[in-house]
Amino acid sequence: MYQPRTYRHWVKDEGLIAFNVVVKETDLYIRAESNLRRKAYKSVLKYRGMLEAYIERYPAFVTSLKPLSAGQDAPRIVREMAEAAGKVGVGPMAAVAGAIAEFVGKELLEFSPEIIVENGGDIFLRSRRKRTIGIYAGDSPLTGKIGLEIGGEDAPLGICTSSGTVGHSLSFGKADAVVVLSASATLADAAATAIGNLVSQPEDIPKGIEFAQGVEGLRGVVIIKDDKLGVWGKVRIVSTASE
Numbered sequence: 001m002y003q004p005r006t007y008r009h010w011v012k013d014e015g016l017i018a019f020n021v022v023v024k025e026t027d028l029y030i031r032a033e034s035n036l037r038r039k040a041y042k043s044v045l046k047y048r049g050m051l052e053a054y055i056e057r058y059p060a061f062v063t064s065l066k067p068l069s070a071g072q073d074a075p076r077i078v079r080e081m082a083e084a085a086g087k088v089g090v091g092p093m094a095a096v097a098g099a100i101a102e103f104v105g106k107e108l109l110e111f112s113p114e115i116i117v118e119n120g121g122d123i124f125l126r127s128r129r130k131r132t133i134g135i136y137a138g139d140s141p142l143t144g145k146i147g148l149e150i151g152g153e154d155a156p157l158g159i160c161t162s163s164g165t166v167g168h169s170l171s172f173g174k175a176d177a178v179v180v181l182s183a184s185a186t187l188a189d190a191a192a193t194a195i196g197n198l199v200s201q202p203e204d205i206p207k208g209i210e211f212a213q214g215v216e217g218l219r220g221v222v223i224i225k226d227d228k229l230g231v232w233g234k235v236r237i238v239s240t241a242s243e
Contacts, residue, residue: 015033015114015129016031016032016033016114016116017031017032017033017034017035018030018031019032019035019036019037019040020037021037021040021041021044023041023044023045023048024048026044026048026100026119027119027120028040028044028100028101028104028117028118028119029117029118029119030104030105030108030115030116030117030118031114031115031116032108032111032112032114032115032116033112033113033114034111034112036108036111036112039107039108039111040104040108043103043104043107043108044100044104047077047099047100047103047104048100050075050077050078051075051077051078051096054070054074054075054078061078061082061092061093062093063091064091064092064093065090065091066089066090066091067082067085067086067089067090067091067092068082068085068091068092069082069086070082070083070092077099077100077103078092080095080099080184080186081093081095081096081099081186081190084099084184084186084187084189084190084191085190087187087190087191087215087216087217088187088190088191088193088194088195088215089194090190090193090194090197092190094189094190094193094194095186095187095189095190095193096189097119097120097121097122097160097189098119098122098124098158098160098184098185098186098187098188098189098190099185099186099189100119101117101118101119101122101123101124101158101185102117102124102158102184102185102186104117104124105117105124105125105126105156105185106124106156109126109156113126113128114126114127114128114129116131121136121160121161121163122158122159122160122161122185122188122189122192123158123159123160123185124156124157124158124185125150125155125156125157125158125159126155126156126157127150127152127155128152129152130149130150130151130152131149131150132147132148132149132150132238132240133147133148133150133159134146134147134240135147135148135161135177135179135222135224136161136177137163137176137177137224138163138176138177139176140176140177140224140225140226140227141226141227142176142224142227142229143176144240144241145239145240145241146229146237146238146239146240146241147237147238147239147240148179148181148222148235148236148237148238149236149237149238150236151236154219154234156183157181157182157183157185157219158180158181158182158183158184158185158186158187158188158189159179159180159181159185159188160179160180160182160185160188160189160191160192161177161178161179161180161192162175162177162178162180162189162192162193162195162196163175163176163177163178163196164176164196164199164200173196173197173198173199173200173204174199174200174201174225175195175196175199175200175204175208175223175224175225176224176225176226177222177223177224178192178195178196178199178208178221178222178223178224179192179221179222179223180192180195180212180218180220180221181218181219181220181221181233181234181235182217182218182219183217183219184217187215187217187218188218191212191215191218191221194211195208195211195212195221195223196208198211199223199225201225202225202226202227202228204225205223205225205228205229205230206230208221208223208230209221209223209230209232212232212233213232213233218233219233219234219235220232220233220234220235221233221235222235222237
């Protein structure tokens with residue numbers, strides 16, 4: 001059943017033009033300085049085509065819950081997904097939403113110096129100004145109360161979210177939200193899944209933080225379970241309750 005993606009409007013995007021690109025399961029909400037829908041659509045087709053062709057040859061890539069290696073002949077997006085998943089011990093498809101957002105977003109930077117690409121809660125962002133990203137954590141009382149402040153000096157940046165209580169993504173945990181920041185949205189997506197798998201109750205938050213600290217390439221993490229919050233790294237939490 002379709003669920004309205006109300007969280008898409010929780011990124012403050014003043015001065016940018018918004019548009020959607022939908023291809024099969026890929027549903028991107030993009031903000032740019034001009035309407036780049038046609039270019040974005042072609043980019044999505046290209047990267048989805050690479051993934052689909054690879055999966056046709058190696059079906060385990062889409063079903064494995066453990067890391068898989070990818071040969072040097074594999075497309076770059078496949079290699080980066082496999083590498084990111086290997087760093088955190090999950091299957092490569094745990095990185096797919098972040099990878100699509102990142103690869104499409106980087107292509108669009110040629111036409112717009114500011115880009116925000118959101119793909120199912122996973123974001124690739126390049127901004128020249130300070131922006132606030134609200135955190136959606138389902139039924140947690142912290143939903144709508146806090147957000148991340150991202151400065152222009154932080155970008156390009158991947159901001160990816162995993163939840164064991166919201167949406168249809170596979171998680172073995174019960175965290176209301178695990179938000180991971182990294183220069184690589186591909187890595188941030190895989191890491192959010194891995195950390196989310198560790199958190200089933202508030203007492204598990206320190207375990208998730210410790211895991212994040214051990215992953216090279218992560219800039220920070222926010223973990224929410226019920227009314228409890230854990231934060232590590234280069235993260236600026238701001239109040240959004242009055243917005």
